[in-house]
Amino acid sequence: MEAFKYIGKDFPRPDAVDKVTGLSHYIDDLYLPGMLYAAILRPDYAHARIVSIETAEAEAMPGVVKVVTGEGCTIHYGDNIKDLTPMAVDRVRHIGEPVAAVIADTPWHARAALEKIKVTYEPLPVYTDAREAMKEEALLIHEDNGEIWHLPTLHPIPGTNIANYYRLVKGKGEAGFEEAEVVVEGEFNFPFGSAAAIEPHGAIVWFKRDGTIEVWSSSICPFIIREDLAHAYGLPISQVRVHVPELGGCFGYKSDITVEQTIAYIASFVPGHPVKWVATRKEDFTSTLIAHGIRIRMKMGATRDGKLVALKTTVLHSTGAYADTGVNITIGAAHNSTGPYEFPHCDLEGYTVYTNTPPVGAYRAYGHPEAQLATERMIELLARKIGISSLELRRKNFLREGSITALGERLWKHNGDAEACADLVEKAIFGHEKPKEDDRYYYGRGFASLMKSPKGAPFSTKGCYMKMNVDGSVSVNMGGAEVGQGLRTIVQQIAAEALKIPPERIRVYTEIDTQFSPYEWQTIGSMFTLQGGRAIVRTAERLIQKLKETAAQVLRCDIDMLDYDGEYVFLRSDPSVRVAVTQIARGYMHGDGITVGEVAQAVADARLPRYSAPDENGQGTMGVTYTFGAQGCEIRIDKKTGEIIVDHFASAFDVGRVIHPKQIHGQVVGGVMMALGAALSEELKFDEEGHLLNPQFYQYHIPTYRDRLRNQTVMFVETPGKIGPFGARGLGEHPVIGVAPAILNAIYDATGIDFYEIPITPKKMKAALEAKREREGEERAKEVEA
């Protein structure tokens, strides 16, 4: 094992002190001279034509500077499909859409005037579910579907509400089921949810007098915002400057363009004034990005001795009124629906369907939890039908060295060890007796394996700039967003290891500013440690090379005879011949004042090697790096109330290399809790008219302190990878993937009841228990009769 000086140790978070003293500045904490405030009107209907908007009364309210509507707006934007507009023009397609906005001197004046805007609507039929929107007679939510600009790799179906159809065929596809001796089928639902960070989305946009645009946003993709706004307003990209302050949680939904185009459109009416808008909690639910909305039909086939043969998956994605941010989630859900298993034959398809609900966007693990809820339940059903243990079925079929994934990628040992993770969790959860059923509780244990690859893009690179100062300390600047995950600590540690200097001597950047920050695609997909870390290592190598170039002039020798130890550059054959880095950090000064050499600074970036677009089979190098894991739980179900109590939860991931034990533990514990929220309580509920019924924290229940886990085991396997720094792989999203299926599998173990959807609320559990008792009663009665 390699000996590391700084990797694998718990260094303090560089941002902790500012955060506990209230001095970290989030978007809503920023105040600029001359700043105005916006409030946005949302529609009464989820699908309607706008007949008229009257603004005169609002304009006369105290403090109002301007009332803005979408009339005449011609901006269309989107990264994948340009189906978005900054404000509704003549039609609203979901309940959170911007219809009009008030700009005023204070937030409360803006909000008060909003109530005076009068809008007349002509309601249209509402579809809140893909199955309804896909019907032949359904009204088109976008009449020009197919004609809207989209990436050439996407396939919208004109004349329908299908924004994209994706299909992956591996081997013989569905024909592969001919080789199967045992087949199971099921339909699973992962309903709408929200990432629901405690900090709502917000942005400040300032159309400056010099014709440039300056933006502050609670976003993890400032470079995409910059390009998108430049495009919308016909500016060179360099003329748009985007800042990212501290972020109060992200979990996916602060990626992509969310609110920035809308705030920019509003601010464009008051050039010279920065305009701030921060979502109310309700708006954060209705008017940013929601999650999931994924229904999956799955068919899985195996031989009688438990060799998986074929998989057919159909993803029906209720993607919302705009599909730009959701389309890749459908695709990711489809091609990752194999879970961590090898299927020789796959037919995996995904329908991205327009619905009259807020657009779905990224949520921690991007399609994987939705798909693998189905996969891990199906493995259980299949094992039951074959008559072997589900763990045995898993072990026979894990993706491992030499396996070919659905995407057609060959796996190597360094891609990680799903089986080692399963072994650890098996021991933690099944290594002791299960409590016997008693008067009050049923007891159950459940298991799920998991796999995740990033959902990247060919240009998904991350940049790094480093400069060494004359005291030998180093400043590191990158474009990755700290959302709470502890990115800055990781940057500090990796840079320390690569530069062989203590972390305390490394200053990590705080805010991101596209004017100064190195390019970064966006901080998504659990890729920062992996790609960002590699960028740091590459940059450090270049910086050290710069030091050696200067040292070679000072020490009068060949560069390749020089070594570096963090303090000195020295001659390998005689280390006493050396020069201190402090003497060469900005070049070297001879005794007579003449200087030579260069400033010790360097820049580099790193992308996923050979990441590709999908080919005609829907395959390609679109995973590149994989993290495998396993999760399991021990639960109790209250017979009377239906409450599910998680007594113990265990997780194991092959992360390649643990960089920071405390932080990685925190990521897993937080992720498991978030996913337990989804499994047991969270669901955004829309009525038939598309109104959101629970857009507040007192209605949409995320886990509270009382819900915390009292007993949790977090374990890591370290099979070093070949891409990330020191063998590290991504982990941010993975802890959420196996939670729901592990819980549902445990419910079956406890009660013999199979669930095919989440959340399993006490009410739902109780009803299922009552139905089961009734069924059993009837059966017993029949037996008696017979």
Add this chain to the structure above:
Amino acid sequence: MKTITFTINGKARTVIVEEGLMLLDVLRDILHLTGAKRGCDNGTCGACTVVVNGKAVKSCTFPIEKAEGAEILTIEGMAEGEKLHPIQEAMVEAWAVQCGFCTPGIVMDLYALLEFNPDADDKALERTLNRHLCRCTGYEAIEEAAKLAREKMKARK
């Protein structure tokens, strides 16, 4: 318009404000004391918690008129220079901080509990912490921090 006078972090302040504003509006948008956070506007998430006359209140639903003559303590008033308050120290040392958005509210609520009752039992800690939503940590580290804060506050007395 109304004139309201109160003491905030030991300093007397007078504000002239419109009716209908909450303490959080005044703290943030008028006094620019942004440590108390706005997360829900209906007293559910706890991020806006400050201490008024020794009691933890959710400032987003606390009408400013009720602050007349009050002594208000916010997160900005907790540390003495570079020296963190023991509760702040505990949050750092127990790794209870991730995104940090819920942190000031939790610190202030723990202060209102432990400053006057450093012997508070686990149930009391639970009642306090259950008033705060955190989406990052799964609460494990927050529980550790609260217990560590209690030890530190006891040791201080």
